[in-house]
Amino acid sequence: MTTVQDTPSATAKKSDATKALILDTALRLFAERGYERTTMRAVAAEAGVSVGNAYYYFDSKEHLVQGFYYRIGDLHVRASQEVLAREQELDARLRGVLHRWLEVAAPYHQFGSQFFKNAADPASPLSPLSPESAPVRDAAIGLLREVVDGSTAKMDPMLRPELPELLWLYQMGIVLYWVHDRSSGCSRTGTLLDSTAPLISRAVNLSRLRVLRPLIQDAIPVVKNLLQPGQ
Amino acid sequence: MTTVQDTPSATAKKSDATKALILDTALRLFAERGYERTTMRAVAAEAGVSVGNAYYYFDSKEHLVQGFYYRIGDLHVRASQEVLAREQELDARLRGVLHRWLEVAAPYHQFGSQFFKNAADPASPLSPLSPESAPVRDAAIGLLREVVDGSTAKMDPMLRPELPELLWLYQMGIVLYWVHDRSSGCSRTGTLLDSTAPLISRAVNLSRLRVLRPLIQDAIPVVKNLLQPGQ
DNA sequence: CGCCACTATTGAACGTGTTCAAAAATGGGT
DNA sequence: ACCCATTTTTGAACACGTTCAATAGTGGCG
Secondary structure (H helix, E strand, C coil), X not given: CXXXXXXXXXXXXXXXXXXHHHXXXXXXXXXXXXXXXXXXXXXXXXXXXXXXXXXXXXXXXXXXXXXXXXXXXXXXXXXXXXXXXXXXXXXXXXXXXXXXXXXXXXXXXXXXXXXXXXXXXXXXXXXXXXXXXXXXXXXXXXXXXXXXXXXXXXXXXCCHHHHHHHHHHHHHHHHHHHHHCCCHHHHHHHHHHHHHHHHHHHHHHHCCCHHHHHHHHXXXXXXXXXXXXXX | CCCCCCCCCCCCCCCHHHHHHHHXXXXXXXHHHCCCCCCHHHHHHHHCCCHHHHHHHXXXXXXXHXXXXXXXXXXXXXXXXXXXXXXXXXXXXHHHHHHHHHHXXXXXXXXXXXXXXXXXXXXXXXXXXXXXHHHHHHHHHHHHHHHHHCCCCCCCCCCCCCHHHHHHHHHHHHHHHHHHCCCHHHHHHHHHHHHHHHHHHHHHHHXXXXXXXXXXXXXXXXXHHHCCCXX
């Protein structure tokens, strides 16, 4: 099958007004009641359309969540600019930017922890590695590239171009922890962030050591391969 | 040798015969048709009981999969003994043991990739970090401890006791890649294993370097904290 | 206007996981 | 043997995601 997936700007044939209305309604209900407790019937009723009509615009309930990804990613990039303008050191930039993610995502924590399981399904368009998620993923990696390039950190020059993608993997790990985090205000995730980001910064700094160079050289192509489409 | 009991008989009040029958039937159908395409009605019918009776023994369809964990874990420990007896070097032991996991899990790849999404849900008992999964997790970490302790590898002595849990995290990463792996025979996962295990072995070896010691010292409590129950 | 192809919309119906009140079986105490 | 509490079993009923054939709207063209 070679049909084009409904990325936001790919096929603009369908009425965008109704589609946006349904999406906004869904995200609102998700935030209010959580993912599981929001039924497609409720979304349709609240948006003033029929159930079938919602399915005309969104292939499944999961597809509704794609909009959440775009929203969070956009808010995060915007909220991070201030940090990038202020901080110089890699540690502070990384920690600041990821803290911003926690802040931006905070209102959706309960909602997020309910649907993030779907993101682990490789077949789901919600997988962070899926083609549908590519725009959001690339934006996130681009943000981390700014974190690296705008910093004063010194490192193995071979590592620098690959570091943003490595940091993205790190961010995915933080998000996974956040999803599991039941502490009030997700304080445990914040602590994890504060304790791991300096370690990463120090490890990056150590990458200039001669003894480590062959290891890094061998690891780079592996990482490079890791983020290619699995097929 | 660490083994996993086949049925978590914490509450031994309920008849184990019917429970085992239902579980066996379910696992067989999962392997035959996949997880999603196996209905609870089919499981019940095939096992010769009513739908409600299946729910009397298993709280949900997901709970049926817990048995899969136990089975795989047990088979893996058993299949790994030969490797542990033969190999001496950390790289070979680690690679061999994880390759055994791939072999043991191979028949369930399609099935696995369909239900593993549930494992990422923190609320699900299928989460590898959930209390329900503790026996399987501990057995897996124990196996990796044998991998480490029986090897000739030299490392920072502070690292040694924590290494098995780190390797378990590594194994989770491999499994996650395996779940996504669509290549024939999951050859890509095998390749990833062969390329990353030596890197890990070399990194472990480098842990003895004086310059790395403070970094390792600071990282150990973080890792230790990571695997504690999130509550 | 009349026709036509296409888009948009509807809501009943289907399959599925899950629940629950009720019935059946079990087993110990008298 | 009888009773009664507990465990086990049943299957109809419910809620939800999803599908689909049918219907209504839309716009371009002669």
